[in-house]
Amino acid sequence: MRDAGGATTPRPRLLSAAGLLALLRERTIIPLLVMLALLVGLSEVIRPGIVSANWTGVIIRASIPLAILAGCQTITMLTGGIDLSVGAVASMSGFFVATLVGDQGLFVAILVALLLAAVVGLITGIGVGALGVHPLIMTLGMGLVVLGFANVWQVRNVQTGAGVPSQFRTLGADLTFNVVPVSLLVFVPVAILIIVGLNRTGFGRLLYAIGDNPVASRLSGARSWQVLITLYVISAVLAAIAGFLLSGLTNVASVTLADTAVLPSVAAAVIGGTSILGGRGGYGGTIVGALILTVISSILSSLGYPEAVRQILFGSIIVFVAAAYTRITSTS
Amino acid sequence: MSTPQAPIARQMGALAAALRRNAWTLGLFGILGVLLVFTKIIQPTYGVTGIQGLAISVLPLTLAAVAQACAVIARGIDLSVGSMMALTSVVAASGMDGRSEGAAIVVVIGVLLLGCVLGAINGSLIVLTRVPDIVVTLAMLFVWAGCALLVLKTPGGGAADWLRDLTKGSVLSDWTPKAAVLLLAVVGVIWIPIRRSRLGLSLYAIGSDPLAAYRSGVSVTRTKIFAYMLAGLFSALGGLSLTASTGIGAPVPGPYLLLSVAAVVLGGVSLAGGRGGILGPMVAVVILSLIRTDMTFLNVDTNLATVTQGLILVGVVMIGSLIQLRRGT
Numbered sequence: 001m002r003d004a005g006g007a008t009t010p011r012p013r014l015l016s017a018a019g020l021l022a023l024l025r026e027r028t029i030i031p032l033l034v035m036l037a038l039l040v041g042l043s044e045v046i047r048p049g050i051v052s053a054n055w056t057g058v059i060i061r062a063s064i065p066l067a068i069l070a071g072c073q074t075i076t077m078l079t080g081g082i083d084l085s086v087g088a089v090a091s092m093s094g095f096f097v098a099t100l101v102g103d104q105g106l107f108v109a110i111l112v113a114l115l116l117a118a119v120v121g122l123i124t125g126i127g128v129g130a131l132g133v134h135p136l137i138m139t140l141g142m143g144l145v146v147l148g149f150a151n152v153w154q155v156r157n158v159q160t161g162a163g164v165p166s167q168f169r170t171l172g173a174d175l176t177f178n179v180v181p182v183s184l185l186v187f188v189p190v191a192i193l194i195i196v197g198l199n200r201t202g203f204g205r206l207l208y209a210i211g212d213n214p215v216a217s218r219l220s221g222a223r224s225w226q227v228l229i230t231l232y233v234i235s236a237v238l239a240a241i242a243g244f245l246l247s248g249l250t251n252v253a254s255v256t257l258a259d260t261a262v263l264p265s266v267a268a269a270v271i272g273g274t275s276i277l278g279g280r281g282g283y284g285g286t287i288v289g290a291l292i293l294t295v296i297s298s299i300l301s302s303l304g305y306p307e308a309v310r311q312i313l314f315g316s317i318i319v320f321v322a323a324a325y326t327r328i329t330s331t332s
Numbered sequence: 333m334s335t336p337q338a339p340i341a342r343q344m345g346a347l348a349a350a351l352r353r354n355a356w357t358l359g360l361f362g363i364l365g366v367l368l369v370f371t372k373i374i375q376p377t378y379g380v381t382g383i384q385g386l387a388i389s390v391l392p393l394t395l396a397a398v399a400q401a402c403a404v405i406a407r408g409i410d411l412s413v414g415s416m417m418a419l420t421s422v423v424a425a426s427g428m429d430g431r432s433e434g435a436a437i438v439v440v441i442g443v444l445l446l447g448c449v450l451g452a453i454n455g456s457l458i459v460l461t462r463v464p465d466i467v468v469t470l471a472m473l474f475v476w477a478g479c480a481l482l483v484l485k486t487p488g489g490g491a492a493d494w495l496r497d498l499t500k501g502s503v504l505s506d507w508t509p510k511a512a513v514l515l516l517a518v519v520g521v522i523w524i525p526i527r528r529s530r531l532g533l534s535l536y537a538i539g540s541d542p543l544a545a546y547r548s549g550v551s552v553t554r555t556k557i558f559a560y561m562l563a564g565l566f567s568a569l570g571g572l573s574l575t576a577s578t579g580i581g582a583p584v585p586g587p588y589l590l591l592s593v594a595a596v597v598l599g600g601v602s603l604a605g606g607r608g609g610i611l612g613p614m615v616a617v618v619i620l621s622l623i624r625t626d627m628t629f630l631n632v633d634t635n636l637a638t639v640t641q642g643l644i645l646v647g648v649v650m651i652g653s654l655i656q657l658r659r660g661t
Contacts, residue, residue, distance in 0.1 A: 082466075127646060127649075127650055131650045131653050131654060132653045133646070133649045133650055133653055134603050134649070136409075136466070136593070136603070137593065137594075137597055137603065137645065137646070137649050138646060138649070140590050140593060140594065140642075140645070141594070141642045141643070141645040141646035141649070142642065142646065143590075143642070144590065144594075144638055144639070144641055144642030144645065145638075145639050145642035145643055145646070147638060147642075148635045148636060148637070148638035148639030148640075148641075148642060149635075149639055151635035151638065152633055152635045152636060152639070155633065155635065263470060263473065263474070266467075266470060267470070267471070270467055276464050276466060276467050277464060306481065306482075306485075307478075307481060308478040308479070308480075308481030308482045308485075309478065309482075310478070311474040311475065311477050311478030311481070312474065312475050312478035312479060312482075313478075314471075314474045314478075315471040315472055315473065315474030315475035315476075315478065316471070316475060317471075318467065318470065318471035318474070319457060319461060319463065319467075319468055319471045319472070322461065322463040322467050322468070322471070323460075323461035323462075323463055326461060326462050326463050
């Protein structure tokens with residue numbers, strides 16, 4: 001139908017339409033930024049005066065843990081995988097630090113949590129990379145294992161009590177001059193590392209190559225098992241960092257803290273234009289995706305809509321955006 | 333002398349082939365048997381009540397696993413199984429609340445139809461948008477869970493007495509709990525005719541090779557929608573079983589998504605599609621549940637039971653892919 005319509009339209013317009021499509025295909029971040037701007041505008045229309053410097057800071061602060069978790073999804077999805085253990089790993093890390101900080105001090109607590117996360121990532125990576133277990137299954141299983149161990153740890157430590165360290169609360173929740181979130185101190189380096197890592201390093205190119213065509217990348221000498229093991233270790237460490245920030249932001253240390261963020265993190269990556277089939281996407285879009293989801297949440301809660309409507313809308317948006325991507329990128 | 337032996341040999345060959353084909357399921361039954369004996373040893377009082385409790389407790393998850401298996405066999409995956417169960421459960425509970433026993437029959441039929449519709453929507457969206465199954469059903473997980481919250485904000489509603497009685501007690505002998513008989517009957521009535529029909533063959537065909545299926549005249553899109561419709565129907569049955577066993581409907585999805593995927597994989601259904609049946613996943617659910625029971629008998633921390641379930645899931649899949657790697661190279 002579109003073709004029939006295109007045949008009757010004059011040539012220049014067709015060219016520009018094709019050019020626009022090509023541009024969108026190359027730079028998927030443009031429509032995303034437009035969508036984000038529209039949503040911010042919508043917030044202002046619904047509640048005049050709400051969009052302020054402070055509001056922006058609050059939105060960014062709320063997006064940061066989600067954006068980091070969505071980073072885990074982005075880098076794993078590029079290889080055709082997914083990391084559903086990020087929720088358990090993030091919660092566990094935040095919780096471990098909160099329970100250990102009293103006896104061991106902050107530095108040791110963070111180190112232990114990061115090490116544990118890395119071990120979890122290592123096991124996941126060995127399963128996915130060396131043994132060829134489906135990433136969905138492997139990360140689901142590891143999520144259960146981590147949650148179980150965290151629960152055991154919780155029962156052991158129920159007497160000693162736990163508290164989110166004040167440094168985390170500052171890092172996760174404070175706004176400098178009521179505007180700039182302190183968590184940017186963590187997020188900016190992380191984001192730069194991911195973006196540069198994906199675009200400018202051999203490792204990043206290997207991730208795209210494995211996701212795009214595993215057989216071709218193997219034949220051209222990529223040791224995919226090594227890449228995948230490293231990838232899942234990185235993903236788990238990122239999840240742990242997100243867990244630190246999340247525990248600071250909410251001032252809650254719980255073994256299920258980040259569980260509700262897992263599916264939104266996948267959603268942010270999908271909205272950001274990363275293909276779940278691998279080989280296509282990037283972290284820039286994911287960050288915008290996380291911001292979009294956070295703004296939508298804020299609009300809905302400011303309208304007083306119940307959680308139910310938020311979920312329905314979230315789901316519909318994911319389907320809609322993903323369908324739009326498929327249309328844009330597959331018609332060539 | 334050799335002529336009468338030939339058919340026997342052929343029969344033996346056929347038997348061996350059948351055994352090999354169902355080796356995984358038979359192995360699961362073996363493990364189940366060992367586990368039951370083990371349970372009896374560590375808890376000598378384990379008997380009729382234990383079996384009945386087990387049958388009732390595994391009912392929702394078994395149906396969730398069957399629903400998941402339907403999607404996975406057709407090379408899909410349905411992440412919205414738990415949400416559809418929550419939605420159908422609250423619709424059933426609020427529909428039956430304060431109504432007569434007779435009206436409840438209409439509600440039950442309506443809920444089953446609703447399940448089919450939910451599944452058909454999932455399948456149609458996947459086919460129409462050409463977005464990967466996992467993304468669409470992930471999104472629909474949110475949508476159906478939201479709808480469930482719209483129907484009932486907090487756990488509530490009611491269930492007809494006959495529905496509640498369906499799962500309680502036993503029939504014929506004490507050792508055949510009603511819940512288990514009902515489960516086998518319902519699943520059998522729905523699945524066996526489908527499995528034997530052209531449609532069932534199409535399910536496996538699009539699961540093992542969509543292109544080959546398409547070239548041999550199978551409508552891939554229609555079959556895929558049908559697979560998700562089946563998943564929706566079994567999820568609705570799971571939701572009804574939740575309402576039947578608790579007497580209310582809860583709008584928050586239970587842990588059925590993760591466990592259903594786990595059970596499907598343990599049950600020998602390949603995530604790549606086209607391989608496995610639904611008996612395997614059902615047995616896997618019982619095994620997982622029995623392991624949990626045994627660990628409580630042994631006074632093991634219930635959280636370690638979660639760890640064990642995860643380890644079993646990962647371990648079994650690892651061993652499975654190791655075997656495949658060996659065979660492949």
